[in-house]
Amino acid sequence: MLEFMTSNGGILFALLGAVLAAGLAGMGSAKAVGSVGEAAAGVVTEDPNKFGQALLLQVLPGTQGLYGLLIAFLVLVKIGLLGDPVTVTLGNGFNIFLACLPIAVVGYFSAIAQGRAAAAGVSIIAKRPEELSKGMIFAAMVETYAVLALLISFLMLNGITLA
Amino acid sequence: MAIVPMKHLSLIALQKDRDALLHDLSKLGVVQISESSGESLEKERSDLGKFKAQRSEIVGALEVLGKYVKVKSGLFPQREQVAAETFFASETIDDALEIAKEVNSISREIATLFANESRLIAKKDSLVPWKGIDVPLETVSGKRYFLSFGTIPAKFSVEEIKNQLAEIKSAYLECPSSDKEQHYVLVMCHDGEKEVLADTLRTLSFSKVSFKDTTGLVSENIASIEEEITKSGEKRKSLAEEFSKMGDSIPKLKLAYDALSVQIEKAEAQEKLLSTAKTVILNGWFPAREKGKLEKLFESYGAAYEMRDPLDEEEPPTLTYNSKLVEPYSMITNMYSPPAYRGIDPNPFMAPFFAIFFGIMFSDAAYGILLTLVSSIVLLKFKPRGGTRQLMAMAAMCGVTTFVWGVLFGGFFGDAIPTVYKMITGKPFGFELAVWFNPMKEPMTMLIFSFAFGGIHIFAGMAIQAYMMIRDGKLLDAIFDIGSWWVLFGGIVFALLGLTNVGLILIGVGALALLLTQGRNEKKFFKKITKGLASLYDITGFLGDILSYSRLLALSLATAVIASVINTMGAMTGPVGFVIVFLIGHTFNIAVNLIGTYVHTSRLQYVEFFGKFYQGGGEEFSPLDTKTKYVDIIKEEK
Structure with missing residues (x-):
């Protein structure tokens, strides 16, 4: 067991990080985009012409999923799964795992919170479609924290040098 | 690049010139009419309500036609160019209204047919379970016999029901169909055993069903209802086909929509005016640069007017003027x-x-x-x-x-x-x-x-x-509130660039300046210092801004x-x-x-x-003009 961990643990931890980054952030975004979609469907039933506007709001909380994918992809590149294989020590693997956590956790929760703000924004386009941008800005305020988490994940990942 | 200076306009014109004047103003599109107030003077009334009703008629027709007629429009539809004479001609609206009325009446007819169809379908659905019965539905108990249609909950099986009824000699049961909830049944018996049967039926939770206005056999009824539904559906289709022929009138309706919108805007402006027996009074704002044009217009009507700069307590609407790039x-x-x-x-x-x-x-x-x-x-x-x-x-x-x-x-x-x-x-x-x-x-x-x-x-x-x-x-405010921060930030920049000593001195000077000046409006010494200290805490706000x-x-x-x-x-x-x-x-x-x-x-x-x-909070300048949604009016050369 110990031998297995020392020879494969690095890759395992790095992959676990990638799984969490893409998985959790993606789950959050899926949940959020879904809930905005439900609210949007209600508005579009009343006025099909508002589809475009509603769609704009719906895609907003989808970015966390993309950020998660982005970090996961960089991890795959880093540990050589997509190109020439590299040796990943247990310590390095664990570091990569930690680097993935900010976007995984913050991505998940911020997506859901942003989804709620965007769903509330849908009621803005129901009543005052000309104020759509304000609804978009409210939702985007939440995304700031996903952006910050992405940044930290990226900088951490970038700072880890594999021998 | 600036906010355009505005002038205030007061105008008194003859009542008989009112419509022509409003029309000319809306064509110029440079005056925003504001609500006039004056004691003992009447507000003008207009046909606003009528125009709005007409426009919603047209909107309704456009919606209906939009559903039935496929029109290629694209993301950025090109606007039709319409001559001013056509746009403002009264026939434009009248013609379109006639079309709209026809469209709306057909659409109402379709809606009625549709409602009727769903009623028929519901009725058919209620008859289908009885399909196997060949007793006319209007049949009721007679002198010699007892007869009833009804339902029995599905928790009793048909066998159970039959067994129970077997005890009554003359009882007769027919069960044409059952579903998840209940069995549909017809029960009969000799008049003499009516009470015994009623008791048994009660234990079976029998509930009576009567077919109010339906007579004849179930199968006949279903057939005739089906026929009615088909007929109604065909009629609906033929009515809908009429719509597809009316696709050509969509541009007419759109033109009338715009014409009515312009009328509505004029009427809304009219309701802001004050009137006396012979005159109307108008107040409003216009960009100062348009003075000449307006003077010429008002002279031609022989109207009395006054144009002045805004007073300090007045808040004119904002119009910004910028280069094409900005x-x-x-x-x-x-x-x-x-x-x-x-x-x-x-x-x-x-x-x-x-x-x-x-x-x-x-x-x-x-x-x-x-x-x-x-x-x-x-x-x-x-x-x-x-x-x-x-x-x-x-x-x-x-x-x-x-x-x-x-x-x-x-x-x-x-x-x-x-x-x-x-x-x-x-x-x-x-x-x-x-x-x-x-x-x-x-x-x-x-x-x-x-x-x-x-x-x-x-x-x-x-x-x-x-x-x-x-x-x-407020020169001092600028130096204290902003200058101090600049010195402090400048120090940070120098320090980051490696000039540590210069940087630290500047940071110190800036911070000291903030500490000493930010409480300058407080009277007590203690408060002066605490306010100064508190202002240093604002640095976290700046930090957050930069991190953003x-x-x-x-x-x-x-x-x-x-x-x-x-x-x-x-x-x-x-x-x-x-x-x-x-x-x-x-x-x-x-x-x-x-x-x-x-x-x-x-x-x-x-x-x-x-x-x-930036504070904002202005009101955007929105002059009375000819705002259109579907067509462009070709400007007359003057």
């Missing part, structure tokens, strides 16, 4: 809040930052070219107006900055060039495309530059605030990394797959990042930049 960005500002008349027009300052930040976040040379190309084509070919035109003009400019930053950072469809090179030759592409540096490889450099750009943005905001203070004669600019790095990374994900995935699938993945993937990346970039660039302006100096 003007589209007023859309971003107006979404936040239009500037106040005596405030400052932030557009000339905000526009360059918007374009530059947009470029940094989107930073891909190819995406920039595409953005400029598409928006320019839309601008030139479809000539959109209003918000769409502003948006497209902004997109065209931001495309240019995106291209420039893309070249500086070496992005062309992400890393498409190295990826394709490697796919074809099998060797890595050993050449750095970035003219300046590649943020993917040097994220820390990029982060520092992001903060530096943010610092410049915030400094600019504070400079405008200082300018406003000096303009309002890290999104410049994050979003430019998002564009670049997702692009490289697409290229890598494409390269794995071979040349043909690459083309497919490339096309779909980059379209997706552009769409998603375009929205993200737009939203985050706006946020940097609203929260970080406007937060420093």
